[in-house]
Amino acid sequence: MPRPRVLVLRAPGTNCDEETAYAFERAGAECERVHVNRLAENAALKDRYQILCVPGGFSYGDDIAAGRILATRLQNHLADLVDTFVHGKGDRLVLGICNGMQVLMRLGVLTENVAAAEGEQPATLAWNNHGRFEDRWVHLATDTAGGEQGACAFLRGIRHMYLPMAHAEGKFVARSEAVLDELKQAGRLCLRYTRDADSGVEDNVIEFPANPNGADANVAGVCDASGRVFGLMPHPERHIDPTQHPYWTRRTKQPEVGDGLAMFQNAVNWFE
Ligand SMILES: NC(=O)CC[C@H](N)C(=O)O
Numbered sequence: 001m002p003r004p005r006v007l008v009l010r011a012p013g014t015n016c017d018e019e020t021a022y023a024f025e026r027a028g029a030e031c032e033r034v035h036v037n038r039l040a041e042n043a044a045l046k047d048r049y050q051i052l053c054v055p056g057g058f059s060y061g062d063d064i065a066a067g068r069i070l071a072t073r074l075q076n077h078l079a080d081l082v083d084t085f086v087h088g089k090g091d092r093l094v095l096g097i098c099n100g101m102q103v104l105m106r107l108g109v110l111t112e113n114v115a116a117a118e119g120e121q122p123a124t125l126a127w128n129n130h131g132r133f134e135d136r137w138v139h140l141a142t143d144t145a146g147g148e149q150g151a152c153a154f155l156r157g158i159r160h161m162y163l164p165m166a167h168a169e170g171k172f173v174a175r176s177e178a179v180l181d182e183l184k185q186a187g188r189l190c191l192r193y194t195r196d197a198d199s200g201v202e203d204n205v206i207e208f209p210a211n212p213n214g215a216d217a218n219v220a221g222v223c224d225a226s227g228r229v230f231g232l233m234p235h236p237e238r239h240i241d242p243t244q245h246p247y248w249t250r251r252t253k254q255p256e257v258g259d260g261l262a263m264f265q266n267a268v269n270w271f272e
Contacts, residue, residue, distance in 0.1 A: 004271045006031040007049035009039075009100075011070045016056035016237060020097065023237040024053070027264035036070065040077045051093045051267060052085040054100030056166075056235060066125070066169040067102030074107060082107060086229055093153060093267055094229040098167055101125070101221070101231030110222045110231050114182055116175055123174045123183075123222075125233075129214030133168040137246060138212055138234060140220055141194040143187060143201045151187035152223040153270050154230045154263045160197055161259040162245070163234040165212055165220075170233040172219035180216055191221030191232050236260030 006024045008017050010033050021031040029051065039045055046052075060069035074082050085092045086109050096104035104110050105125050116122040128134055140161045144150040149157070174180040183189050184203070192201045193211040203217050211218045213233075221232030239258035242248055 001271050003028055003030045004050040004268055005029070005048055006051040006053055007046065008033045008053045008055055010035045010055075011057075011059040011073070013059045013061055014055055014057040014099070016097065016099075016235065019237040019240075020053055020055040023240050023260065023264045024051070024267070026240055027261060028268045029264070036073060036078070039081060040073075043078075043080060046081045046084060050091070050271060051095065052081075053094075054096040054103045055237070056098035056100060059099055059103070062169070065102075065106070066167075067099055067104075067106045071103045071106035074103070082109070086224070090226060090228065092228070093270060095154060095267065096231035097237065098165075098170070098233055098235055101233055102169060104229070104231040105222075109229055110224055111179075111183070113225050114179055116179060120175060122179045123172060125169050126171045126173045127169050128167070128171055128212065129208070133166070134212050135166040136164070136209060136212060137162060138165050138220070139194045139196050139199065139210065140234060141192050141199060141201050143184075143190050143192060145184060145187035145189075150190055151227045152190040152221075152230050153227045154223075154266050155190055156266050158262050158266075160194075161234075161236070161263075162197065162239065163236055163260055164238045165234040167213075167233055170215070171213040172215040172217075172222070172233075174216050183222065184217065186225065188223050188225070189217055189219050190223050190230070191234075192218040193220050194218065236263045240264075
């Protein structure tokens with residue numbers, strides 16, 4: 001299989017596209033950063049890629065709500081692109097990081113097929129509990145409720161990650177306990193904030209700062225029913241090299257790579 005080609009989507013206000021492209025390239029993919037307007041001009045462009053990634057940033061200045069305007073632009077002008085990657089033949093992957101997860105949530109693709117009343121969104125991303133932008137490193141645990149490997153294609157074999165998070169509107173809130181339960185049972189609440197490197201998944205909300213925003217069930221990332229479409233609020237592309245770790249000068253034993261790289265490698269290996 002040739003190296004998978006990644007489309008890293010850019011919009012006004014995107015600011016993590018270069019790091020994200022670097023992460024995918026380090027993992028062995030070929031990557032192009034493409035502006036949403038170029039895709040709107042040339043619909044056939046999307047056929048060049050196997051992975052769609054919506055990176056972090058402040059698309060359209062977070063106006064109205066973070067991710068809302070880019071999601072609306074995709075819905076109204078690039079519905080075919082979204083449909084091809086999310087549904088299509090099931091042979092492509094979609095990743096949304098931070099602002100990208102906000103876009104995927106606003107599009108509804110991460111909570112598709114979940115029972116909610118007609119016209120109601122099953123879940124959303126609200127403002128952090130303390131009402132501020134929060135920028136810190138967090139411990140994350142993966143949920144394997146979807147089976148030994150877990151439900152999510154990007155998280156295979158990963159049990160724990162230490163990654164930066166940096167957002168204001170990242171608190172995952174489900175409409176009801178029933179929605180939360182349904183997502184949980186299916187293993188779709190696949191990435192959770194946790195206390196430290198040795199802690200696992202907890203369903204009760206853990207205290208700040210371990211859970212930096214107050215998210216229901218400590219949710220940091222959600223995948224669709226197929227596990228091919230994944231959104232997470234923390235930034236795996238900011239921990240690719242061990243020197244990005246805040247304590248790297250104090251550690252005697254240096255790991256070969258940063259915790260975030262495995263996620264990008266999983267994406268590349270999915271095509272083998
Ligand atoms: N790092 C990011 O992608 C930021 C996401 C978004 N602008 C927020 O503050 O919530």
